Amino acid sequence: MPSHSAKSLFEQNIQSARDCLALFDGIEKLKPANVNLDWILRAGVVFAVSAIDTYFHDKVRYRVGRYSLANLPPALARFEVEIAELTVWDEATRKGNVLRNWVVDHLSARPLQSRKAITDALRLAGIQAVWDTIEPDQKKRDVFLREFDSLIRRRNQISHEGDRMTSRRSGKKLRQIGRDEVQKWIEYSIELVSRVEVAFPS
Secondary structure, eight states: OOOOOHHHHHHHHHHHHHHHHHHHHHHHHHOOTTOOTHHHHHHHHHHHHHHHHHHHHHHHHHHHTTOOGGGOOHHHHTOOOOGGGHHHHHHOSOHHHHHHHHHHHHHTTSOOOSHHHHHHHHHHTTOOOHHHHHOOSHHHHHHHHHHHHHHHHHHHHHHHHTTBOOSTTSTTOBOOOOHHHHHHHHHHHHHHHHHHHHHSOO
16 A cells, blocks of 8 residues: 555545535536535535645654654653553553554544644644744735634634524625635645645655
């Protein structure tokens, strides 16, 4: 079986978002009556964020197992485990696998969809100052991260609110969404991962 990396798996996962655009384009050409195709675009947003989330989980997973007690990153050195788990460590031949499994289990129920969550998780893998590193210019970094926040917010509106307006006088109407907007967010997701990979190669 071919070996994978966080980047190679991201490329597979982001394809789902691209496929949503292709599906939207194909069905739109048929001009079906009384069919709202915007849900396909919304699915593309959800898949894009899922690809980002999975990428950062994988980034930690593939890196954290490389460490030993002699060279732990500070955040990993402070990582807490249950005393009962120490027997697993003592009996393990490959200590890196134990570290990896502990961290993966810890992160398994934690979405990496906010700046802080991503920062904290990457510190376990020895990656420091991720946002400052991928964009040293503060003004450009602020713009770049505002786009990240915007993407995550829209994903949450879709996933948790059915993408309907929530104000009392909104009539609970659906928010507008366009193909160009989704295309922009897919391209942004790819750029984000590319920047991280340049700064912190697998």
